Amino acid sequence: AGVTVHSDRGSQFRSRRFRRALRHFGLRGSMGRVGACADNAAMENWFSLLQKNVLNQQQWTTRDELRLAIVYWIEARYHRCRRQRRLGKLTPIEFETIMKDPACLAG
Template sequence: MESFFSLLQKDVLHRRSWATRDELRFAIVSWIERTYHRRRRQARLGGLTPVEYGAVMNKQVALAA
C-alpha cells in the first residue's frame, strides 16, 4: 500500500497545484484507471500486468488463426 501512495504523490499530487477538489479527484481516478491498474500485476492474470496479458493473448490468437 505504501508504494501505491508514493506513486500517487509522485505522479499526480506533486505535479501541479489543483484549483478544486473535484479537479484533483478526477486526476486521481484517471491516474488509477489509466496508469496504475495497467502496470499493477494481477493475481488473476497469472502475475502479469493487464498490458502483458493482452500481448500474450493477442499472440496466441494470432498463432491460432
C-alpha cells in the first residue's frame, strides 16, 4: 500500500495492460513530465551501479541469494562509501564519526 511506480513516458508504461497491472497490485503510477529527460537520471544511475556491482557479477541460483547480495551491497558498500551532498560531501560513516559525542566514543 502506498507504493508509487515512477516511469518515463514510454508506450509500455502508458498501455492499458500496464495500468491494469498497477491497479491489480494496488500500486500508483507516476510519470515524468514531457521533455524532462533528467527526471529518471538519478535512479537510472543507481540501477546501473547495482547491475555492474551485483547483477552482472555471477549467475544467481535463487531469488533469496540475489536478494541477500543486493541488501549486502546496499548496506555494506553503497551506503558506506557514497559521499552525500546533504552530509557535506562525507560518507554516512564519516558523518556519524564526526557528529558523535566524544563521551559516546569513549564509552
